[in-house]
Amino acid sequence: xxxxxxxxxxxxxxxxxxxxxxxxxxxxxxxxxxxxxxxxxxxxxxxxxxxxxxxxxxxxxxxxxxxxxxxxxxxxxxxxxxxxxxxxxxxxxxxxxxxxxxxxxxxxxxxxxxxxxxxxxxxxxxxxxxxxxxxxxxxxxxxxxxxxxxxxxxxxxxxxxxxxxxxxxxxxxxxxxxxxxxxxxxxxxxxxxxxxxxxxxxxxxxxxxxxxxxxxxxxxxxxxxxxxxxxxxxxxxxxxxxxxxxxxxxxxxxxxxxxxxxxxxxxxxxxxxxxxxxxxxxxxxxxxxxxxxxxxxxxxxxxxxxxxxxxxxxxxxxxxxxxxxxxxxxxxxxxxxxxxx
Amino acid sequence: xxxxxxxxxxxxxxxxxxxxxxxxxxxxxxxxxxxxxxxxxxxxxxxxxxxxxxxxxxxxxxxxxxxxxxxxxxxxxxxxxxxxxxxxxxxxxxxxxxxxxxxxxxxxxxxxxxxxxxxxxxxxxxxxxxxxxxxxxxxxxxxxxxxxxxxxxxxxxxxxxxxxxxxxxxxxxxxxxxxxxxxxxxxxxxxxxxxxxxxxxxxxxxxxxxxxxxxxxxxxxxxxxxxxxxxxxxxxxxxxxxxxxxxxxxxxxxxxxxxxxxxxxxxxxxxxxxxxxxxxxxxxxxxxxxxxx
Numbered sequence: 130x131x132x133x134x135x136x137x138x139x140x141x142x143x144x145x146x147x148x149x150x151x152x153x154x155x156x157x158x159x160x161x162x163x164x165x166x167x168x169x170x171x172x173x174x175x176x177x178x179x180x181x182x183x184x185x186x187x188x189x190x191x192x193x194x195x196x197x198x199x200x201x202x203x204x205x206x207x208x209x210x211x212x213x214x215x216x217x218x219x220x221x222x223x224x225x226x227x228x229x230x231x232x233x234x235x236x237x238x239x240x241x242x243x244x245x246x247x248x249x250x251x252x253x254x255x256x257x258x259x260x261x262x263x264x265x266x267x268x269x270x271x272x273x274x275x276x277x278x279x280x281x282x283x284x285x286x287x288x289x290x291x292x293x294x295x296x297x298x299x300x301x302x303x304x305x306x307x308x309x310x311x312x313x314x315x316x317x318x319x320x321x322x323x324x325x326x327x328x329x330x331x332x333x334x335x336x337x338x339x340x341x342x343x344x345x346x347x348x349x350x351x352x353x354x355x356x357x358x359x360x361x362x363x364x365x366x367x368x369x370x371x372x373x374x375x376x377x378x379x380x381x382x383x384x385x386x387x388x389x390x391x392x393x394x395x396x397x398x399x400x401x402x403x404x405x406x407x408x409x410x411x412x413x414x415x416x417x418x419x420x421x422x423x424x425x426x427x428x429x430x431x432x433x434x435x436x437x438x439x440x441x442x443x444x445x446x447x448x449x450x451x452x453x454x455x456x457x458x459x460x461x462x463x464x465x466x467x468x469x470x
Numbered sequence: 471x472x473x474x475x476x477x478x479x480x481x482x483x484x485x486x487x488x489x490x491x492x493x494x495x496x497x498x499x500x501x502x503x504x505x506x507x508x509x510x511x512x513x514x515x516x517x518x519x520x521x522x523x524x525x526x527x528x529x530x531x532x533x534x535x536x537x538x539x540x541x542x543x544x545x546x547x548x549x550x551x552x553x554x555x556x557x558x559x560x561x562x563x564x565x566x567x568x569x570x571x572x573x574x575x576x577x578x579x580x581x582x583x584x585x586x587x588x589x590x591x592x593x594x595x596x597x598x599x600x601x602x603x604x605x606x607x608x609x610x611x612x613x614x615x616x617x618x619x620x621x622x623x624x625x626x627x628x629x630x631x632x633x634x635x636x637x638x639x640x641x642x643x644x645x646x647x648x649x650x651x652x653x654x655x656x657x658x659x660x661x662x663x664x665x666x667x668x669x670x671x672x673x674x675x676x677x678x679x680x681x682x683x684x685x686x687x688x689x690x691x692x693x694x695x696x697x698x699x700x701x702x703x704x705x706x707x708x709x710x711x712x713x714x715x716x717x718x719x720x721x722x723x724x725x726x727x728x729x730x731x732x733x734x735x736x737x738x739x740x741x742x743x744x745x746x747x748x749x750x751x752x753x754x755x756x757x758x759x760x761x762x763x
Binding site for chain 2: 142145148154270287294300307309411423427455
């Protein structure tokens, strides 16, 4: 295809991506370096019969004027990244110097909003991803043995948790594990503790969010692995059986290696999707116990005073995080491409 | 099951059938339970006294004289005007799917037919864009949209969702077009067609299976989007998902949580129908990405 033809074919989609993805990234990075103008203060001297007093008030007009003239705010460089709401440089250094054990240091760290969000996000990503792969594989292996007539209906019901919006899915689950819901009741009964409530415990909240994550994404892994199982070479399985491999060994040494590329794919997609976890936190009303980076951005933007700069700084950090997660894949793709060329 | 290697002892067969049934319950029960409970009053759906109330609807019978009540639906659809949110959602979905398929097909076709180096870089860029959480872009939209008075209206959200959707659409259609033999349009060009004529007369008639699958995923993205549309739409233009979240904010205090339950159940109905009709396409779309990517 000629360059010019390619250009015209690609122009509309390219333009959409430049205007609404590339430019906003630039805009976000810029925004994160600025902070809103401070209110303009004026001092008025009030002189009365008992002497003069200095009174400082906010000059509303002047403040509005300067904010209108420069909506970006004033340039502060990397200051927002370093403040208490983000990397919290001074607090971390202070904690490092004053605490004498690593445990105490991490305790102090856990009180800083950014590190709390980071901790939950990372735990969620690195627990849910392997669990999803494992449960997807088991479901796929099990479904592969049921008769062909049932497969359609099994796949139909399996797809539901995956196609439903995470907000809706988490609400449906949350209402059930509410202390007055059916699962919440069941858990209380099993633990013989009528006051047990998920909402009150950080640990239980993390666990239920993780269970939600597995419930939501297992169908995706299952569908992919199930498709992979259909292309399984039977002669290899038979050869393994003749060599005396048990059923488990056949899974371990024939089926899993066959599905390996698909597992890498699922792992990659899951890393990306779990890193952005956000809707379940809203659905579970889990803000008090678990926060993620995406939630922090949303919270900054949704408030009465939209804290654009703070949200932008968290966004940039999130993008860097995604880039780090994605880098092994990018490097591999680059090597493949170089190898082909 | 013809092969000896795949035959299983009875015990294992039963065990795996049991596992499949457990998985089905895990996957489907929450929806059935919520659907059933949405026709009850709140103290039945969240029963402190006795969980079987949620099944039998004891309090519902006391209040309304029957074990089922449409009060939650009445509250959500009539009192709170959920209808307008539903209409907004379908407007957004329709235009997002149409626009992103139109520009995505052109771009995906071009990517699949060009052998220059830059197609690789464009695809990698698209992959990076796909990996970024959409909410990270929102802080960048806010200021320009406020300045130009574009914030809060449906067209803005539609365009933003189209753009966010493009990387995925491009990847998907790129791999579908790769599967259509290049000889088809080559021969059309030999017969004197321009590239665009070849695309229109030869490729468009055979591309529909791939386009429908991609369209389904565009629809799901637009339908399910919460983060971006709740930030970019004003209160009067809300789509379903932000409205459900808003119900939670207002109704937890008013004790009308059943409005939210009814709205949640209503919003899952279109997805049920979609999965029922297009199950095969959704599965093939999910696996296409895995095999090609």
